[in-house]
Structure formats: C-alpha cells, structure tokens
Amino acid sequence: MSKEEDNAKNPEGAWAAAGFAVVLLVVGVPVWWFTTTVYRAQLPYSTIETLSSQLRHHTVGVTIIGSLPPSFQEDLVKSLGSMQSVKFLMSQRQPTKEERQALHSGKTPDELDRHMSQLVRVAAGMLAVVVLPEAMEIKEVVVGTDRLIYIKPTADLQVVSSVVRNMVMDPLASRYAFTNRPLHHKKEAMRQVPTEPGYDVTLTLMVPEPHRTKIEWDARAAVTDYLSPVVKQLENVSKLTVRSQVLYMTGLSVSPQWSEAHKHYALPENQLPLTINAIEAKLGSFVWTRPSLHFVVYIPREKQLPLHIHAADGSPLPSNSFLVPRWGGVMIHNVPTAAPNVSLPRPVTLDSHWIMSTVLTHLHRLLPIPSLREIEGVETLAMKDSSMLTAWQLDGLARARVSAYLSNIRITLQSLCELVGEISNMVISDEVGGWVWGAVEEWEECGRATREGRLQDATLYCTRSFTQADAAFFHPSMLALLYFPDNQKYAIYVPLFLPVSIPVLLSLKMVFGLCRKSSTKEKSE
Amino acid sequence: MRLQELAMIDGGYWAQTGSLGVGEATWRINMERVATALRSPWHTLGASYTLESGAHLSPPPPACSLRITARVRLASLVTSCPGPLSVVYDQGVSETSEKTHTNNWAVLVDTSRFWFNYRHVANVLSMYRSVKRLGIPDSQIILMVADDMACNPRNPRPATVFNNAHQHINVYGEDVEVDYRGYEVTVENFVRLLTGRLAPSTPRSKRLLTDDGSNILIYMTGHGGDGFLKFQDSEEITNVELADAFEQMWQKKRYNEILFIIDTCQAASMYEHFYSPNILAIASSLVGEDSLSHHVDPAIGVYIIDRFTYYALEFLERVTPDSKKTLAQFVCST
Numbered sequence: 001m002s003k004e005e006d007n008a009k010n011p012e013g014a015w016a017a018a019g020f021a022v023v024l025l026v027v028g029v030p031v032w033w034f035t036t037t038v039y040r041a042q043l044p045y046s047t048i049e050t051l052s053s054q055l056r057h058h059t060v061g062v063t064i065i066g067s068l069p070p071s072f073q074e075d076l077v078k079s080l081g082s083m084q085s086v087k088f089l090m091s092q093r094q095p096t097k098e099e100r101q102a103l104h105s106g107k108t109p110d111e112l113d114r115h116m117s118q119l120v121r122v123a124a125g126m127l128a129v130v131v132l133p134e135a136m137e138i139k140e141v142v143v144g145t146d147r148l149i150y151i152k153p154t155a156d157l158q159v160v161s162s163v164v165r166n167m168v169m170d171p172l173a174s175r176y177a178f179t180n181r182p183l184h185h186k187k188e189a190m191r192q193v194p195t196e197p198g199y200d201v202t203l204t205l206m207v208p209e210p211h212r213t214k215i216e217w218d219a220r221a222a223v224t225d226y227l228s229p230v231v232k233q234l235e236n237v238s239k240l241t242v243r244s245q246v247l248y249m250t251g252l253s254v255s256p257q258w259s260e261a262h263k264h265y266a267l268p269e270n271q272l273p274l275t276i277n278a279i280e281a282k283l284g285s286f287v288w289t290r291p292s293l294h295f296v297v298y299i300p301r302e303k304q305l306p307l308h309i310h311a312a313d314g315s316p317l318p319s320n321s322f323l324v325p326r327w328g329g330v331m332i333h334n335v336p337t338a339a340p341n342v343s344l345p346r347p348v349t350l351d352s353h354w355i356m357s358t359v360l361t362h363l364h365r366l367l368p369i370p371s372l373r374e375i376e377g378v379e380t381l382a383m384k385d386s387s388m389l390t391a392w393q394l395d396g397l398a399r400a401r402v403s404a405y406l407s408n409i410r411i412t413l414q415s416l417c418e419l420v421g422e423i424s425n426m427v428i429s430d431e432v433g434g435w436v437w438g439a440v441e442e443w444e445e446c447g448r449a450t451r452e453g454r455l456q457d458a459t460l461y462c463t464r465s466f467t468q469a470d471a472a473f474f475h476p477s478m479l480a481l482l483y484f485p486d487n488q489k490y491a492i493y494v495p496l497f498l499p500v501s502i503p504v505l506l507s508l509k510m511v512f513g514l515c516r517k518s519s520t521k522e523k524s525e
Numbered sequence: 526m527r528l529q530e531l532a533m534i535d536g537g538y539w540a541q542t543g544s545l546g547v548g549e550a551t552w553r554i555n556m557e558r559v560a561t562a563l564r565s566p567w568h569t570l571g572a573s574y575t576l577e578s579g580a581h582l583s584p585p586p587p588a589c590s591l592r593i594t595a596r597v598r599l600a601s602l603v604t605s606c607p608g609p610l611s612v613v614y615d616q617g618v619s620e621t622s623e624k625t626h627t628n629n630w631a632v633l634v635d636t637s638r639f640w641f642n643y644r645h646v647a648n649v650l651s652m653y654r655s656v657k658r659l660g661i662p663d664s665q666i667i668l669m670v671a672d673d674m675a676c677n678p679r680n681p682r683p684a685t686v687f688n689n690a691h692q693h694i695n696v697y698g699e700d701v702e703v704d705y706r707g708y709e710v711t712v713e714n715f716v717r718l719l720t721g722r723l724a725p726s727t728p729r730s731k732r733l734l735t736d737d738g739s740n741i742l743i744y745m746t747g748h749g750g751d752g753f754l755k756f757q758d759s760e761e762i763t764n765v766e767l768a769d770a771f772e773q774m775w776q777k778k779r780y781n782e783i784l785f786i787i788d789t790c791q792a793a794s795m796y797e798h799f800y801s802p803n804i805l806a807i808a809s810s811l812v813g814e815d816s817l818s819h820h821v822d823p824a825i826g827v828y829i830i831d832r833f834t835y836y837a838l839e840f841l842e843r844v845t846p847d848s849k850k851t852l853a854q855f856v857c858s859t
Contacts, residue, residue, distance in 0.1 A: 194736045274846055280662040289729050325627045326738060415776040473777070476722050479713070480769055 014514035017507035024504055038425050041433025044440050045421075048413045051443060056406055057087050058399050059453040060168050064092040065099065065120065066131025068153055079161040085174045085403060088164075089453075095130075103133060113144040113381055122147040125395055125455035127167065129160075139379045143167070143372060145390045159377050167392050170370045173400035191325040192368050193291065195404040197463050198239035200292040201227075202328075203359065204283055205244070208251030208301050210345065213335060215299060217350040219244040226356035229388045230363070237398050237459055238367070241290075250282055256304055262316055264306040267332075272309070272322050275330070293366060294328035295359045297350070299335060306334040321358050329362035331355065360387055370396035398459050402450055405462040409443050412469040419480065426483045435472035439465045626781040627738035631656045631666045632718070636710060636747030636756045638672035643827040644818050646674045647688040648746045648788060648834040650696040655841040656742065667718060667733060669705040671747075671757050681825055688830045688838070690822040704731050712762045719770040721779065737778035742786070746834070749789030751812055752797070768798040775801040784852075788833045790815045807856065809833030 062080075064073065073092070080088045095103065099119050106112025122128045129149045132138060141159055142150040149167075151160055165171065173192075193199065203223070207215055223242055231240045252275045256265035285292050300307040308316040309332065321331030333355065335348045364371065370393055372380050383390060389397075416436065420426055442465035449458035472478075633656070635649035653668055674686050675697045686697040705714060717723050718733050735741060747754060753761040774780050785806040787795050792808035799806065809831070810816040818828035819835040830838075840858040844850055 270847075274660060277660045277662045281664055285664060285729075287729070289732070289734075291734075326736070327628075411776065411778070415773070418776075419773070474722050476717070476724050479717060479720065479722050480766075480773075482713075 011514055013507075014510040017504065018511045020504050021508060021511070024501070038427045040420075040426070040428045041430050043417065043420065043428065043433060043436050045417055047440050047444075048417055051440065051447065052410050052414055054447060056403070056447055056450060057085050058169065058403070058450050058455075059087050059089060061089045061091065061123075061126040061453055062164065063122075063126065063128045064090065064131065065095050065128055067092075067094070068131055072153070072157060075157050076161060079157065080164060083165055083168075083174070086165075086168055086399075099130075103130070103136075106136075109138055109142050109150070109379065109381060110384070112138075112150070113142075113146075113148065116148055116150075117144060117146040120148060122391075124391075125399075125453050127164065127392065129164075139377070141378045143378060143380045143392070145381050145383055147392045147395070156377065159375060162375055163372060163378055166370060166372055166375065167396055169396055169399045169403070170368060173368075173403060191323065191365060193293065193326050193366050195401050195408065195466075196238070196291050197467055198241065198290050200288055200290050201240050201242045201363075202283065202285075202292060202294050203242070203244040204294060204296045205246045205350075206250055206252070206279070206296055206298045207246060207248050208299070210248045212302050212338065212344050212346070213299060214345040214347045215246075215350060216347055217352065217355075222352040222356050225352075226360065226387050229386060230360065233388055233394060234397075236456065237394065237401060245284065247279075247282060250279060251301055252298055253278055254304075256307055259310075262308065264308050264316070265300075265304050266310045266314075266316070267307055268310050269312050272330075276324060276327070292328075293363070295362060296328070296330045297355055298330060298332050299348075300332060302338065305337050307332050308334075319358065319361075321362070323362050323365055326366070328366070329358070331358045356387070367397060368400070369393050370400070395455060398455050402446065402455070402458050402462050405466045406443070406446065406450070409439065409462070409465050409469050412473045413439065413443075416469075416473050416478075419478065423480055423483050425489070426480070427477060429475075429477060432472045432475050432478065435468040435475075439468040439472065441465075442468070625738065626740045628735075629661050629665065629740050629742070630733065630735050631661050631742040631744070632669075632733065633666065634669045634710070634715065634743075634745045634747075635671055636745065636754060638757055640674070640677055640679045641827055642672070642747075643674050643686075643825070644830050645746045646670055646672065647686055647696060647830050649744065650686055650701065651688045651694075651830070651834060651838050652744050652786075653701070654694070654696050654698065655838065655844075659841075659844065659846055663700075663702045664730065666702070667705070667731070668701070668703050669710045669715065670703050671707065671710040673706065679826075687822070687825070688835075690820055690824075690829055692822075692824075702730075708757070710757060712756050712760050712766070715756075715762065716766065716770050720773045721777065733779070735774075735779045738781050739779070740782045740784070741780050742784045744786045744788075745795075746788040746831070749787070749791055749795065751791050752794045754787075754789060754795060764795045764798045767795060768800055771799060771804060772801045775803075786837075788816055788831055792816060805852075 068076075073090075077088070077090050080090075096119075099116065102112070102115040102119055106115060116130060120128055120130070127147050127149065129151060132150050132152050134152065134154070136152070138150070138152070140152050140155040141163055143163065144150065149160075149163060203219060205215065205217060205219070207213065223244065227242055231242060234240060254267055254271050254275055256267040256271075258264075259266040279296075283294055283296075285294070309320055309322060310316055319331075320334070321329055323329045333350055335350075338344070338346055363369075369389060372378050381390075413436070420428060442461045446458050446461035446465060449455075449461060631653075633649050633653050635645045637645045649668070649670060653666065656666060657663065674680060675684050682692075684697065685695045688694065688696050705718075718731070721733065723732055733741075745754060747756070749755065750761075752765075753763045755761050771783065774783075781803065783804045785796060785799075785804055786808075787806070788809040789795075790810060791812050791814065793811045796804075796806035796808060810833075817832050819830050819832045821827065822829045836858060837855070840850075840855055
C-alpha cells in the first residue's frame with residue numbers, strides 16, 4: 001500500500017527510469033554502433049558471382065582460302081567443334097589473282113610462304129588455311145611462319161584437325177583451364193612454369209676450376225643475338241628479365257663412371273636430381289621475389305672430362321642437358337682436355353650457338369610455347385636466321401596464358417569474397433577495394449575480348465586483372481587472425497552492457513506501474 | 526595397426542587408427558575427393574603421398590622416397606608393425622606416374638623459449654639437419670626458432686646444441702640458417718607465412734613461395750594443449766586457425782601435399798579440424814596424453830630431446846638420399 005502511494009507521490013522515479021532507458025536506446029546504442037563498425041569498402045560480390053559462372057572460351061576465326069571438297073570441310077568443322085575451350089568461326093573465300101599466281105609460282109615451301117604471307121594478311125589471333133593446287137611437290141601439310149597452314153586437298157583430316165588444335169592452344173593448357181586442378185600424371189603439364197606476369201631468367205656459367213681453364217664467353221653478345229629478340233617478342237605476353245653471372249669454384253657433386261665403350265665419363269640419369277640442391281643457394285635466387293628460371297652451363301672438372309649424360313638405357317644424350325620442371329635447365333659443356341705442357345690457366349672459348357639454342361629449347365618447353373613436334377606428316381617452317389617465334393606460336397602461348405589467368409582470377413576473387421564474408425568485421429580498406437573493383441572490371445573486359453577473339457587486348461586486360469586480384473588477396477590486412485570471430489564479440493560487449501542494462505530494465509517495472517496507474521485512474525475517472 | 530573407425534564425411538574417407546608401436550604415434554589419412562570414385566569403403570583407397578627430398582627432375586627417381594599407399598580392405602589389414610603397409614601396394618602403379626609434385630619445402634617451427642625448453646630447440650634443429658642432409662636446400666626451408674640455446678649464458682657448451690646425451694652430433698652446426706628468430710616467432714607471423722600475406726618488404730628467405738606442385742613438411746614442436754599450441758609463453762594458435770590457414774593455402778593452390786608432424790602434448794587435437802584435402806598429419810600424442818621427453822643430459826642439465834623426435838631421428842639418420850624407405854616404415858618406427 002505504501003509503495004503504491006510512494007509511487008503515486010513520486011512519479012519522478014518512473015520518469016527517471018524512463019529517461020535512462022530512452023538515453024540508453026536512442027543515444028547509447030547508435031553511438032556504440034557507429035564507433036565500433038569497421039570500415040568495409042563495398043565490393044562487387046554479385047558481379048564476381050556472375051562472372052565466375054560464365055563459361056569462357058576463345059574465339060578463333062579460320063579462313064579457308066581455296067576450295068575443299070565439302071565433306072572435308074564439314075568434317076573439319078565438326079572435329080574442330082569438339083575442342084572445349086575454343087570456338088572456331090569458319091569462313092571460306094576464293095584466292096585472289098595475285099594469290100593464285102603466287103601459289104603456282106612458288107617452288108620451295110619457304111619461298112611460297114614468304115610470298116603468301118605478304119599477300120594474305122591474317123589478323124592476330126586468327127588462322128588461315130590455304131589450299132594448294134594438286135600438282136605441287138610439297139608435303140601434305142605445311143605450317144607457315146605467319147598463321148598460314150598450307151594443305152593439299154588430299155590431306156588427312158585427322159592431321160589437319162590436330163594441327164589446327166595444337167596451333168591454337170596447347171591441349172594440356174586447355175584442359176587445365178577447364179578443370180583448374182593440377183593435371184595428375186602429366187609430366188608435360190608439371191613442367192610448365194606457373195603463369196605469372198614476369199620472370200627473371202638467369203644464365204649461370206659454372207666454372208669449378210678457374211685455375212685450370214679461363215673461360216672466354218661473351219654472354220652479353222650471346223644474349224643480344226639469341227635471346228633478346230625472343231624476349232622482345234614476348235614482352236606483352238610475359239616480361240622476361242635476363243641476367244647472367246659466373247660462378248667460380250663451385251662444382252656439381254656428381255660421381256660419373258668412366259665408360260670404355262664411349263670413351264667418356266658417363267653421368268647416369270638417376271644422379272641428376274641430386275645435383276641442383278647443392279648449388280641452388282649459390283645461384284642467387286633469393287635476391288628477387290619474382291619467379292625465376294635458371295639456365296646453368298657447367299664446365300666439368302679436369303678429371304671428369306669429357307662428361308656426358310646417359311639416359312636410363314645407357315646411351316649418351318645427344319643434347320647433354322636436362323630440364324628441371326618449373327625451374328630451368330642445366331647443360332654440360334665439354335671443353336677439350338688440356339695438352340700436357342700447356343701453361344695454366346688455358347683459355348677456352350665456348351660454343352655460344354649450342355648454349356643459346358639449348359637455352360631456347362628449354363625456354364620453349366618451360367613457358368610453354370606450342371609446338372607441332374609430335375604430329376607426324378607435318379612440315380613446320382621456322383623463321384629464317386633468327387630465334388624469334390612464329391606468329392602462331394606467340395598466339396598459342398598468349399591464349400594458354402589468358403586461360404590460365406582467367407581461372408586464377410576467378411579462384412582468387414571467389415576465395416576473397418568467401419573470406420570477407422566469413423569474417424564480418426574484417427576491415428576492407430579503400431586500397432583493397434580499389435584493386436578488387438579494378439580486377440573485376442578488367443576481368444570482364446578480358447572475358448569479352450576472348451569471346452570476340454581479340455587476343456592482344458585480352459592478354460593486356462588479363463595481366464592487369466591478375467596483378468590486381470593477387471595484390472588484393474595477399475594484402476597484409478586481409479589476415480583472418482587479426483579479427484576476432486563473432487562469438488568473442490559477445491564476450492567483450494556483454495560484460496560492458498549488462499551491468500548497465502539490468503537496473504534500467506528492472507526499473508522499467510516502475511514505468512509500467514505508472515502507466516497502468518494513470519490508465520486505471522483515467523478509467524476510474 | 527588396426528583400423529578403428531572408417532566413416533564417410535563430405536565425400537571423403539577418414540580413417541583413424543589407434544596407437545601403434547613405440548612412442549604412441551597416431552596418424553590419420555585425409556582422402557581426396559578423387560578417391561571417392563571408389564564408392565565402397567571396403568574397396569581400395571589409393572592415396573599416395575610422396576615426400577621426396579631433392580627430387581627436382583621429372584621423372585624424378587625417388588630420393589628418400591617416403592611413400593604411403595593405404596589400401597583399406599578391412600579383412601586383410603596389416604595388424605601390427607613392423608609389417609609395413611607396403612605389403613598391400615597397388616600393383617600396376619609405376620613410380621613416375623603417381624608423382625604430381627615438382628619441389629619440396631619444409632617449415633620447421635619451435636614455439637617455446639627459456640632454457641628448460643632446450644629439448645624443443647634440439648628437436649627442431651635435428652629435423653632441420655635431417656631434411657637438409659636429404660636434399661631440401663636452405664632456400665626452401667623456413668626455420669622458426671624462438672630462443673637461442675647455443676648462445677644462452679646457461680649453456681655449458683657454448684655455440685652447440687646437442688640432441689643426445691652422448692653428444693654425437695652438434696645439430697647447431699656451422700651453417701644453420703634461422704629465418705625467424707627470437708620474438709619474431711609469433712602466431713601472426715606463422716599464419717602470415719602460411720597464407721602468404723606478408724608485408725611487401727619481407728625478404729624472399731622469409732616467404733613461403735610454394736606453388737601447386739610443392740610438397741611441404743610442416744613440423745611443429747613446443748608445449749601444447751587440447752586444441753591449441755603455445756607460442757612463446759604468451760599466445761596460442763588454435764586448431765581452427767591452423768585449419769583455416771591450410772584452407773587458404775589450398776584455395777590459392779599453394780601446396781600439393783602437406784605432411785604435418787607435431788610433437789607436443791595432446792598433439793592429436795591440432796589436426797582435428799583440418800578440412801582441406803591432401804594433408805597427412807602425424808602427431809606424437811593423443812588427446813589426453815602427454816608427449817614426454819626422452820632423456821636428460823647431466824652435463825648440460827636439461828632434457829635433451831623428446832621421445833617422438835628421438836625415434837623419428839633414429840629412423841631418419843639411417844636414410845640416405847637414394848634409399849627406398851617408405852612413410853609407412855617411418856610411422857611404424859616412431
């Protein structure tokens with residue numbers, strides 16, 4: 001009774017409680033909210049999802065110049081259509097007068113190719129198939145240096161089809177782009193370097209006994225003559241920085257056996273894997289963070305000359321070099337043994353041509369540059385007097401890299417979205433947001449460019465998108481560890497708010513009491 | 526070794542075994558989705574994991590090829606060591622066709638400091654020495670040691686760290702290369718190392734530059750508890766964080782296979798939450814068990830090495846770069 005009278009006489013208590021509650025809710029909660037939300041830049045989640053689910057394919061236009069039997073053409077279209085990540089647009093036209101003249105007058109494949117390349121202009125990313133007159137004395141299928149394939153009407157369909165497929169994209173690369181998991185059991189797939197925008201190529205000359213042999217090799221000239229043209233060609237596709245060094249007093253720790261039959265020291269194949277690890281630390285690969293390719297030229301020690309690598313079946317390797325997947329290659333350069341009374345150190349010149357052509361062969365395998373080696377019955381023409389790549393090789397490489405980039409970007413951005421979604425209070429800075437938006441835009445452009453067959457644009461967009469996506473993903477602030485999970489959030493805020501809220505909630509009882517009092521008073525009145 | 530449980534979780538197969546042999550090692554096979562092509566668990570579960578040191582060339586012949594193929598046909602399981610699991614190898618599989626990795630890395634972590642934790646430093650340095658001897662170069666080993674025993678003022682044999690009371694081998698050696706030392710060994714640095722989110726100024730020797738063809742050995746030692754591992758006496762890494770770090774690595778294709786060896790108390794709890802494929806975890810003790818040290822060296826005055834690592838080293842010391850020992854033999858011997 002007295003309590004109710006008290007309450008009736010002191011409505012201030014109830015008003016005070018109400019006031020506290022109001023302040024808590026209207027002022028306290030928003031202030032807490034705004035001071036504790038983290039800054040999260042907006043990310044284009046939906047765009048990433050839509051782009052991820054789009055199937056990508058390259059479009060390659062193939063023009064057939066000349067007339068083929070219609071069944072041949074249909075079958076060709078059908079067999080090419082089965083390639084998964086490339087769509088072919090076939091078209092056909094008749095050769096012009098000059099082209100016909102050139103076809104008839106060409107004597108050797110090289111001459112023919114030279115004339116035709118000047119007459120037929122094939123855009124980057126396309127191919128043209130030229131039908132040769134029957135009477136020509138030439139192999140059934142000849143691949144030119146500039147995106148032209150010359151076939152006779154009697155050519156084998158399977159051969160033509162596989163030539164076109166291999167020229168357009170390395171088949172392993174296309175499978176990898178589709179499945180996006182490392183291809184098991186495929187040595188060739190494991191050999192390729194991971195797709196990155198730039199590589200450091202290091203040429204190392206290892207001289208274990210400089211007091212005996214004074215090596216004279218002009219590395220700079222060799223690189224300028226052989227390697228620089230290729231590097232320049234590949235600039236847009238992948239940037240290669242070439243360096244060279246000489247390593248003295250370091251040898252490969254191998255124990256070759258003297259082979260009486262071949263009169264040289266035989267290095268068996270199974271010792272090769274153990275040679276790299278000992279020298280890896282000395283090659284200076286810790287200096288830069290870009291992925292690196294090493295090409296090592298080894299001059300054997302005096303007492304192990306001449307040194308040849310033997311394959312598993314005991315026969316010496318003609319190339320005397322081996323390739324290390326994703327790392328580079330090693331070649332053994334034998335020098336003539338010293339004459340008995342010559343003064344040491346004796347000067348020795350190296351065979352630059354052999355060294356650089358081995359380096360280029362290894363580079364072709366590592367990058368990988370598409371080749372038609374495995375297909376029989378095809379003659380492939382190479383660029384004259386130059387180590388440069390043919391145009392279709394460049395296209396094929398670019399296409400493989402674009403596919404690899406696209407799948408990488410998709411994975412990176414999807415993973416980033418998942419990570420960000422999982423941890424709701426992770427800060428997404430403007431920097432990261434900017435990169436992600438940029439990456440998504442370029443990704444979209446790249447997808448469009450590949451679908452329309454614009455290969456050079458696609459390469460450019462893809463490289464930029466990949467760099468930005470990776471920068472965003474590997475940003476140091478994206479570490480999940482730095483942000484506490486949701487259940488810990490409660491552990492922090494509950495002890496803060498509960499002691500304050502309980503009295504307020506309990507005193508709301510007084511407020512309700514007052515309300516009811518006033519309403520019953522009104523009723524009674 | 527008996528198969529205790531076989532359950533199908535998320536399309537993968539899990540097998541958990543009880544303790545085996547000396548030293549109470551347990552191991553668990555985490556099967557990849559590819560293995561689910563074989564529907565029934567009573568079929569062959571071919572999961573082969575190869576840890577090769579020094580194999581770079583393709584096709585790489587096995588150099589210290591530790592390899593395991595678990596064929597689970599319950600009736601015919603091998604029931605006790607030393608019968609190796611290799612008895613039930615798949616017949617027609619050639620060496621080279623199973624290899625999917627192109628390089629090896631090792632991350633060796635010792636998380637405890639103070640003089641009385643000498644044995645943890647000896648553990649990790651012994652593993653470092655074995656791994657280096659068998660072919661992984663320093664540029665691909667990340668060594669994290671939280672305290673320096675060799676130059677500790679309480680060390681009666683300065684500049685040395687021994688792992689044996691007979692002091693046969695100085696595991697500190699002349700050419701040890703520690704990448705993260707002293708107070709740099711923190712949970713944050715460790716997770717940053719694994720996930721690759723390092724500051725741009727981090728030098729290359731402190732980065733884990735693996736790719737999708739890398740097999741990584743991750744060895745951790747120190748003091749642990751149920752679900753966590755203590756770092757430097759002041760912080761912990763939980764098994765959930767570790768599992769998340771591995772998942773981030775898997776998503777960005779930073780490993781082919783991981784061999785995760787952990788020598789702490791209640792170590793089995795650390796791999797409980799792994800949910801990424803291709804990880805083989807070996808722990809030195811089950812949950813509720815302690816991992817004990819092996820022996821004390823009265824001359825130095827502290828426990829010198831832990832039991833699990835002692836037996837592991839007994840095995841590894843007898844492995845040469847061209848041996849054909851298998852991972853099954855390694856597991857059975859510890």
